[in-house]
Amino acid sequence: xxxxxxxxxxxxxxxxxxxxxxxxxxxxxxxxxxxxxxxxxxxxxxxxxxxxxxxxxxxxxxxxxxxxxxxxxxxxxxxxxxxxxxxxxxxxxxxxxxxxxxxxxxxxxxxxxxx
Numbered sequence: 001x002x003x004x005x006x007x008x009x010x011x012x013x014x015x016x017x018x019x020x021x022x023x024x025x026x027x028x029x030x031x032x033x034x035x036x037x038x039x040x041x042x043x044x045x046x047x048x049x050x051x052x053x054x055x056x057x058x059x060x061x062x063x064x065x066x067x068x069x070x071x072x073x074x075x076x077x078x079x080x081x082x083x084x085x086x087x088x089x090x091x092x093x094x095x096x097x098x099x100x101x102x103x104x105x106x107x108x109x110x111x112x113x114x115x
Contacts, residue, residue: 005095011049015112016073016098022082023058024066030083034066037087070094073115074101 005013022038024031040046041055066082068090078097080090105112 003092003095005092007045010095011045013095013098013102014046014050014053016101017050017053017070017094018073019054019056019069019071021056021058021069021071022067023060023064023069024082025061025063026059027061028063028066031066033082033085033087033090034068037068037082037090040087040091072098072101073112 020037020041022034022041024034024038026035038055038057041053047053047055068080068082070078072078076097078094080093082090102112
């Protein structure tokens with residue numbers, strides 16, 4: 001059974017994301033997932049949940065494949081070649097990573113709001 005992330009959970013988990021960098025060519029048909037990811041991370045609900053998060057859209061005219069790069073509060077990174085992935089697949093991978101981070105922070109007595 002797939003992991004179900006509620007709005008409340010995603011509002012808490014997004015606090016572990018420091019930066020989202022999305023790079024794509026708007027005239028390339030392979031960019032659908034990158035554009036949708038950018039739309040979702042720029043939503044008011046997500047930005048209100050984590051006002052410290054930087055969303056950096058890099059729109060260019062090069063024939064490069066679309067990419068998404070996440071940077072987390074602990075300094076780790078995660079990159080995706082978005083042309084072959086759905087937005088849900090990318091976000092589920094991010095949620096899994098930050099859920100582990102959340103568990104580690106809780107065991108160490110840290111608070112993500114202090115980061």
